[in-house]
Amino acid sequence: MFEQLFGSKTRVKLLNLFFTNPNRSFYVREITRTINEQINSVRRELENLKKLNLVRNKEKAHKLYYSLNPKFKFTDEFKKIFNRIEKVDREIVEEAASATSEEKLAKEFKKIGKVSYASLGGYYVQNPHSEIDIFIVGKVDRRPLKKLITRLETEAGRELNYCLITQEEFNYRQMLYDRFLTEILNSPKIILIDELEPEVKISPKAEKQS
Missing domain, CATH: 1.10.10.10 (Winged helix-like DNA-binding domain superfamily/Winged helix DNA-binding domain)
Structure with a gap:
């Protein structure tokens, strides 16, 4: 109890x-x-x-x-x-x-696929200058992800912006000192999962949703 x-x-x-x-x-x-x-x-x-x-x-x-x-x-x-x-x-x-609560949320993200990195920014750290509230690196099942995001939006009482990219895309953007990725990584955040792999040769592909 x-x-x-x-x-x-x-x-x-x-x-x-x-x-x-x-x-x-x-x-x-x-x-x-x-x-x-x-x-x-x-x-x-x-x-x-x-x-x-x-x-x-x-x-x-x-x-x-x-x-x-x-x-x-x-x-x-x-x-x-x-x-x-x-x-x-x-x-x-x-x-x-x-x-x-953060540990529980990290476990939920791990259940929806192979997530190597997940962090909360924007709304969760009261940073109005950040466009992204949830940042995820990995390969996930889309239906459970959408269900999880919907639940988090219900709890927050507002729409949340999230960005999902693969490990390969993360490495590619990092190698190019991509401004979008740099802003996310340098902004205040709560890190839920940090199990990023070493850089690999990739073909870039990313998804940004809001």
């Missing part, structure tokens, strides 16, 4: 919000502003916490409000934990949860 509780950064923030405000109710958009997370992610995690009977909801004035469920089995224990945790410790917990 503890894996379910601390499975994502958004969930940790929600737990902190509810356990440090045990007598308050919040509506969804109020929560998204308070914890600074995407609304789709917040809604998904609220449903997860409801299934654990940790939070409950009630409609007031045509708005759905969420609050801590006082009947939750470990309410007192978690109140003590979150009331004692200092800000820096909370950040460590959030970062650990975020790292766990």
Whole structure:
């Protein structure tokens, strides 16, 4: 159950919000502003916490409000934990949860084909100057890739731009000091997979989609 509780950064923030405000109710958009997370992610995690009977909801004035469920089995224990945790410790917990999410996403990319490199930029690192949100090097099955991208777009609540190229095309562009590739590699990013092979002789072929 503890894996379910601390499975994502958004969930940790929600737990902190509810356990440090045990007598308050919040509506969804109020929560998204308070914890600074995407609304789709917040809604998904609220449903997860409801299934654990940790939070409950009630409609007031045509708005759905969420609050801590006082009947939750470990309410007192978690109140003590979150009331004692200092800000820096909370950040460590959030970062650990975020790292766990990145590991899960890396595994998902590996399942869709032979992926030697995958990184998140643009939206994921709050860089409006980057055109590419997801960069992938390898050979993947297109249908599972599209399904994964669609799911990530649903979670983000927006369209995501991704670029898929082969290992050979990566080597070719790198050899030519290609501006597009250089900008991606030099931009802020979260690296999920980095298993690039040595350069090989290739015939260039790339795919950019958005």
